[in-house]
Amino acid sequence: MAKTRSKLLNGDNLLYRLFQKLLASEDHKVRSSIAGEMIQGMTIWLPLDLYQKCPVILPWVVRNPKCRPYKLQGKQYPDRWGAPDELGFQMDDNTLIKGIPKSLPIAGPEDSPLVGKKMGNDFVASHIWREIDGLEVLASRHPELNSFTPNLVWLPSQISKLSDREGQIIQDLLKLASWKIYRGVKVNPLHSDAVEEIWKYLEKDIENISEKYKFDAKTAHYFLPKDDKFVLRRIETARKALEFISSCEMGSPTPPNSITSRYAEGLPKISQVTLSKLKKQVSKFVA
Secondary structure (H helix, E strand, C coil), X not given: CCCCCCCCCCHHHHHHHHHHHHHCCCCHHHHHXXXXXXXXXXXXXXXXXXXXXXXXXXXXXXXXHHHCCEEECCEEECCCCCCECCCCCEEECCHHHHCCCCCCEEECCCCCCCCCCECCCCEEEEECCCCCXXXXXXXXXXXXXXXXXXXXXXEEHHHHXXXXXXXXXXXXXXXXXXXXXXXXXXXXXXXXXXXXXXXXXXXXXXXXXXXXXXCCHHHCEEECCCCCHHHHHHHHHXXXXXXXXXXXXXXXXXXXXXXXXXXXXXXXXXXXXXXXXXXXXXXXXXX
């Protein structure tokens, strides 16, 4: 008789199952307390200053999981990461987002073990909102929501998995936390109308969530730049991307060094009508 080969056990999966079990408690106080500790003590948020001055960090980029090589029905599809899609947006698999704050130290409550350290392995850049009423695509597939600062949070990988469970306690708490951290912060007046339109999509269910859960924004953890260069670099990168889009529209493409080679090669091939629409969309978030 052939021996049955034992499957390998991943220790992280055990943690995930434990978290799932604890969060499935019928006792609302127990469930809220556990989830609250996770979100209050293990989430890391982008700086308020970045939200004020660059609320949509990469307005020309959209997430597309099929931009990496994949096989479907026997057909192999090539790597298209960094290339433009049919609307001219640069396709990404979250690579461009996840590394944005990696060099920054973490700030937070004095007694927190996270404070003063930099993010290491097993943290995931997570999108908080996924399915949204009025949108036919997931939030990360929408160019305004994909890199909207309040829609991004860095989480330990096992908690990030829990955040993908639509309408469950971790996702709801993240929505509430983001709303409490960012909603009352004034953004650059040049972006305020567009940002208000985004919040109209996101805050529809906040009132119901806030009646069930709590989050203290005063004890949240943030990535902390040492000076204003971090934010200024993000603004400049967005400005250069917009200038490149404009140059393609005028028929004289001048790609900056910050643009991927696939985008530099592919965007000039997009129709002028499409490029005009792309420029109008991206310019809403470039100062």
